[in-house]
Amino acid sequence: MNKKIAFVFSILSIVFLTSVFANDPLKQGSISGKVTESETNQIVEYATVSVxxxxxxxxxxxxxTSAExxxxxxxxxxxxxxxEIxxxxxxxxxxxxVEISKTTxxxxxxxxxxSTDAEVLEAVEIVGTKNSIQYDIDKKIVNVGTQFASMSGTAVDILENLPSVSVDGDGNVSLRGSSGFTVLIDGRPSVLDASEALQQIPASSIENIELIxxxxxxxxxxxxxxxxxxxTKKNKLEGVNGVFNVNGGMYGxxxxxxxxxxxxxxxxxYIGANYNKRPGPGTYNSERITNSNDTASYVVSEGERERTFEVAGIQGGVEYAISDNDFIKFSGKIGDFKMYGGMDADFYxxxxxxxxxxxxxxxxxxSSEYWERGGLYYSANLNYQHKFAKKGHVLDAQVDYGGRDMTESSKNELYQKDGxxxxxxxxxxxxxxxEVGPGGRLRAKIDYTLPIGANDKIxxxxQxxxxxxxxxxxxxxxxxxxxxxxxxxxxxxxxxYTQTIHSLYGTYAGRIGKFGYQGGLRAEYTGRNINLKGEEEDFPVDQWNIFPTIHLSYNLPKDDQLMLSYSRRIERPRGYYLEPFVTWQDAFNVRRGNPALLPENIDSFDFGYLKNLxxxxxxxxxxxxxxxxxxxERVQSVYEEGVIMHTYENVGTDYALGLELSLNFQPxxxxxMDIMGNLYDYKVEGELEGESFDRQSLNWSSRFNNTFKLxxxxxxxxxxxxxxxxVTAQGRNEGYFMMTAAVKQSLLKKKLSLTVSMNDVLGTANRKSYSEGVGFNNYTExxxxxxxxxxxxxxxLNNFKPSRRGGGDGGGMDF
Structure with missing residues (x-):
């Protein structure tokens, strides 16, 4: 069911209804109930109820109707x-x-x-726009349908329109200034790194994105x-339904x-498939200075750069209702993705x-450079759910297996020029x-929910x-x-590389009047080992961690809401961060991992206020x-004259104190209009190469998005x-501005739509960065x-409508 359209229709209906009758002093009774759909007995949220x-x-x-x-x-x-419902x-x-009296x-x-009626869909014309962002007690929900300017892109293009998110020139994503975040697809982790997973998912296949x-x-x-x-999008109507997208653009x-x-x-x-090729040509300039005694060595370069993402995959699944209370589902995905590119640059x-x-x-x-990273990836998922007699009393079991067989290669050659x-x-x-290597992961988990009284649950x-x-x-x-x-x-x-993590968790949530609360505790054991073959040396980790969480909410008059939360989190080093050897990337750069890295420990506080105007x-x-x-942080140092070493270090402690603003306005x-901003003070302090440092900056970003119905x-x-x-531990990244534009035309009673978009309309998205350390300075553009x-x-096809049910059921693409 098209949740976006339905929500807009419902919100506009209820706003009209409540505004008309808000001041009638004679009202005294109430009418209540619950709405479900006939064939699946699933709840219907956002249904309009009129008296x-x-x-x-x-x-x-x-x-x-509420989410329940x-x-x-x-x-x-x-x-x-x-x-009328x-x-x-x-x-x-x-x-x-329906009678309301003094006695009743x-x-x-x-x-x-x-009851389902597919013909209703073609008869309804929606006027109005759904908010681009919705808020829940523990997350923001980005409504992808409002971002049609990004429909030819990937999940990264959608996320770029949020003030919390930034993307560098290589497509790496940061959330609130940090590249450390987890990507889930329909509630499941990806076998790929976070930024790589986001680059593989077509924007047209996404129903919404949850920022938690x-x-x-x-x-x-x-x-x-x-x-x-x-x-990802799913469909729950009877019969055959579907959606097809095709796109093409400049540079292939x-x-x-x-x-x-x-x-x-x-x-x-269900069955689906996707193919996407997104070249990103441009220019890349740099200047590097390394110092040794009284000699300064300069390397200056400028040239054309190409970076291409290419992915193809197929996915499918089957669901079966064993009984009214038991459901089983199997789904799988297999695909191949590549990131490749190169640069021919003039060096002085x-x-x-x-x-x-x-x-x-x-x-x-x-300097002629070519690199490629990619390979086969696959996943298989099995779900079972049992619903007990009491509403909300549920047992879920899930097993996921995924793997990858990746190859990463690069070649750099220097050709001399004469006078x-x-x-x-x-x-x-x-x-x-x-670098060639297979990798696999297996996850098994059981979740149990027990309602306590009318409002509480355990x-x-x-896992x-x-x-x-x-x-x-x-x-x-x-x-x-x-x-x-x-x-x-x-x-x-x-x-x-091997890693095992065992987890146990428990939460208690409830509501007292307008006050909602949820407290939780999670315990995890981590066992990890890195072995360098032939060196007879291991780098083991054996530890327990405790993660408390607290979420509070308070409903104010006029549907306003206050939300407060705390969580303790961990960011474990990625596998290639830990590789204990030196390897050449090209003629000017070498890389070495750091097996002594400690995991990051994070304390995070959030306070939110939602106001309806x-x-x-x-x-x-x-x-x-x-x-x-x-x-x-990834840090740099001089390896030898003209060559920079890239590695990873625990540099110290960082702090981020910020404020996000989001305004949805329909004049x-x-x-x-969607006006969004993020302002935060960032500070990082610690020790690097034996010297203390303290860097601080006031950072801000903004988004001003406009949609016009002509x-x-x-x-x-x-x-x-x-x-x-x-700022970073060793430098800073300059700011930049970017504008995108698109026009969308619906045809054939909205069965067909055409969207044409243009990126960087003003040509201002120029990303510059500076870094410096002992014996070197570096600038890139x-x-x-x-x-x-x-x-x-x-x-x-046949009025395909995404399911109203939210995330976590694993019914979509698994990357």
Whole structure:
């Protein structure tokens, strides 16, 4: 069911109803009940409930159903009424002769059942716009349907429109200034790294995105900044339904995906596939200075850079209702993804001695670089759910298995240039490296929910995670005499990595009047080992961790809400952070892991306020404080003259104190604005290379998104975002501004839609960064070509509508 459309329709209906009857002093009774759908007995949230006088048909009041499908309309005067319950895609249900009197002031209609009616969908024309962001006690929900300017992209393009999120030139995502977060797809972890997983998911396949900055103890505690949960589209209507998307654009951008669903009685089947190729050409300039005694060595480069993401996959699943209370589901995914690119750059290398301005030992050459990372990934998931007799009393069991077989390779060659600019035919030097390795993970968990009374509940669960991988790293150096690449055993290693995490958790949640609360505790045991084959050396970890969580909420008048939360979290080092050897990346860079890294420990506080400003606007304020101990950063140092070493260190402690603002405003029915901002003070202090440091910056970012409805089926969207300057342990990143624009046209009674978008309309997204340390200074400038036009065509078969049910059921794409 199309949750976005239904929510908008319901909100507009209830705003109208409540505004008309807010000041009637005669109201005194109430009408309540619960709404479910006939075929699956699932609750129906956001259904519109309207109360009319029976004779005059005068509208008396109304509301929408909650997430539990319940409703209550208060302040109803004495009389006899007709109650109508409507929801898009279902037949209207009418209940006559509902009487409110002095003796029967409260009337409970019990369970109201709605029947599916696919024809209703084509007859409804929605006017209005759903808020781009919704808020719950522990998360923000990003409504992807409002972001059609990003439909030809990936999950990263959607997230870029949020003030909490920033993306660098290589597509790496940060949440509230931290790259440490967990990505879930339909409540399940991905076998890929967080940023890689987000780059693989087509925006057109996403229903919504949940930002969970302070997860409860029920969730894994991994991730400095929290969890990004991608909820993919699913369909729950009877018969055959589907959605098809195809897109193409400049520089060879091309993509397509589909999802087909067949549902009949107790069985539900779905199958889908996707392919996406997204080249990102641009320019890359850098200047590096390394110092040794009184000699300064300079390496200056500028050139054309290409970076391409390419992914293809197929997924499917089957669901079966064993009985009215037992459900089983199996789903799987297999795919292949690649990130590849290269750069041909002009290099100018020289030295200065004793502070002289005159360059010596000058040389000019072309650096030709090509790299590729990717391979096969797959997952299989099995779910079982049992519902006990009491509402909300549920047992869930889940087993997930996923794996990858990845290859990473790079080659860098230098071609000398003479004084006339002529380039040599053969390289003067070159490095080639490969890293090959399979990896797998197994996760098994059981979750149990027990309602206590009318408003309270206990949740408890167990989970085991097993991870294993092996990486074979080989380095080859170019031999000028033979023209061959020679194996370099001193820089080639095989690393074996194993990790086991056992978890137990419990939470208690309840409500006393307007006050809601939830407390939780999670205990985890971690066993990890890294073995460098042939070196007879292990790097084990054996430890217990405790993670408390607290969530509080208070409902104010007019549906305003206050929310306060605390969680303790952990960010464990990634496998390649720990590899205890030196390997060459190219002629100017080497990499070494650090097996002595400690995990980051995070204390996170959130305070939120949600204010409804009538039917035209809503505003939310979210303040947060985060302290990270054992902060891990990628640091640089001089390896040898002209060569930089990249490694990872626990640099100290960082602090982030910030405020997020989100305003949704509809000045006219044809114009909707989303104004969002994030302002935070960031400080990092510690010790690096034997020297203490203390760096601080006031960071800010903003988003100003506008959607204009020009006529029936025609919309224009203009998104503006600014990402401000921020500091790191060794430098800073400059801020930049970017505008994207799109136009969307609906055709064939909304079965077909065409969206045309352009990125970086003003050509201002130029990313610059500076870093410095003992014996070096480095500057880089990364600029992607602007004005890239992409077109997306979407077709819906038999009125495909995403399920209203939220995340975590694993019904979509598993990457």
């Amino acid at each position: 009319f006088e029976k004779v005059s048909r005068k509208l008396i009041g109304g509301t929408i 499908g319940v409703f209550q309309i208060k302040n109803i005067p004495e009389g006899i009424y007709t109650v 409507t929801f898009i895609g279902f037949q209207k249900t009418i209940i006559d002769d 002031s409260s009337k409970n209609l019990g369970n109201v059942v709605l 900055t302070n997860p409860s103890a029920k969730y894994d505690p991994d991730g400095t900044a929290g969890i990004i949960n991608i909820i 951008r091309v993509g397509a995906d589909f999802l087909l669903n067949f549902k009949k009685k107790k069985w539900n089947y 290398e020289y030295q200065r001695i004793g502070g002289s301005e005159n360059p010596i030992n000058e040389s000019r050459y072309i 006339n600019g002529n380039v040599a035919n053969t390289p003067s030097s070159g490095q080639s490296s490969t 949740e408890a669960g167990w 085991t995670r097993l991870n294993k991988s092996e990486d074979v790293n080989e380095v080859y150096n170019y031999d000028v005499a033979t023209g061959d690449y020679i194996f370099a055993p001193d820089f080639s290693f095989t690393t074996q 009538g039917d035209k606007a809503s505003i939310s304020l979210d303040s947060y404080y985060r302290m990270t101990q054992n902060k891990i 006219f029915t044809w114009w909707t 006529g029936k089926g025609t919309s224009i969207q203009v998104n503006n975002r600014y990402t401000g300057e921020t 990364d600029f992607r070509y602007p004005h890239v036009v992409t077109a997306t065509l979407t077709y819906r």
